[in-house]
Amino acid sequence: MPEPRLVIFDVDGTLVDSQEMIVAAFTHAYAGLDLAPPPRDQMLRFVGRSLELIFPELSPELDAPLHDKLTQGYRDAYFHLRKTRGSNATSPLYPGAMQALETLRAQDWTLLAVATGKSKRGLDKLIEGYGLEGYFLSQQVADFHPSKPHPAMVQTCLNETGVAAERTVMIGDTTFDIDMGRAAGVKTIGVSWGYHPVETLQADTIIHSFDALHSAIDDLIGLET
Structure with missing residues (x-):
């Protein structure tokens, strides 16, 4: 052998x-704070990085508390989408x-x-x-x-x-x-x-x-x- x-x-x-779910989760996170989401290609550019590091790089003009809220908003949206639609549909x-x-x-x-x-x-x-x-x-x-x-x-x-x-x-x-x-x-x-x-x-x-x-x-x- x-x-x-x-x-x-x-x-x-x-x-x-999973890009559609990733973009949807990003969009939901920003919308939850009444912020305009970045362009789609910028969101996807950070896929693979740890989530806590993404928002400070994606939106450096925002402060740390807002980055934390965006991180949690993303997580909540991602898990909700997966729970309601299932892995086969979302990923x-x-x-x-x-x-x-x-x-x-x-x-x-x-x-x-x-x-x-x-x-x-x-x-x-x-x-x-x-x-x-x-x-x-x-x-x-x-x-x-x-x-x-x-x-x-x-x-x-x-x-x-x-x-x-x-x-x-x-x-x-x-x-x-x-x-x-x-x-x-x-x-x-x-x-x-x-x-x-x-x-x-x-x-x-x-x-x-x-x-x-x-x-x-x-x-x-x-x-x-």
């Missing part, structure tokens, strides 16, 4: 397309995502993990909604780590699985994901269907559909050393 390898996925913008999987996960999971030498800016509650609900219990050996969320692109999430994945950095790849759609992976010393795959312009991603390789994922993983970290 080949030596174990680790494949780490970002979630929003990589596995699921649909991208075409080919489930098949890709199933194929990788079936490989005894491939371990799966996630490193996401979601909260633990948010990730748990998503996993439950899609029946992905048991798929990810390591699940790293924003609650317990510095925000991306700090490498702590990836480093913890490595520690929990015992897989070496050179046998690991990080897959994501934002510069935060790619910079995080690079900072942790792992290979990186950028996806072109996410929330950051593909030309801004400085990944080791870029894929344009899940059909290309497996060969990209094999090319970067191989089947065996």
Whole structure:
């Protein structure tokens, strides 16, 4: 059997397309304070960062108490939308995502993990909604780590699985994901269907559909050393 390898996925913008719910939650947060929301592209630019860090960067003209209120307003709106509509409607999987996960999971030498800016509650609900219990050996969320692109999430994945950095790849759609992976010393795959312009991603390789994922993983970290 080949030596174990680790494949780490970002979630929003990589596995699921939650941009409509994200924009709706941002819009609700600002509307709750009678403030005009920023343009859509600016909102999506910060996807992947820890929520507490987003509003000071997105609206630096506002003070800290307003940033805190926006953060809570976003959380309340996000959880309400997910509760009332369900994960499948608010965060649909991208075409080919489930098949890709199933194929990788079936490989005894491939371990799966996630490193996401979601909260633990948010990730748990998503996993439950899609029946992905048991798929990810390591699940790293924003609650317990510095925000991306700090490498702590990836480093913890490595520690929990015992897989070496050179046998690991990080897959994501934002510069935060790619910079995080690079900072942790792992290979990186950028996806072109996410929330950051593909030309801004400085990944080791870029894929344009899940059909290309497996060969990209094999090319970067191989089947065996």
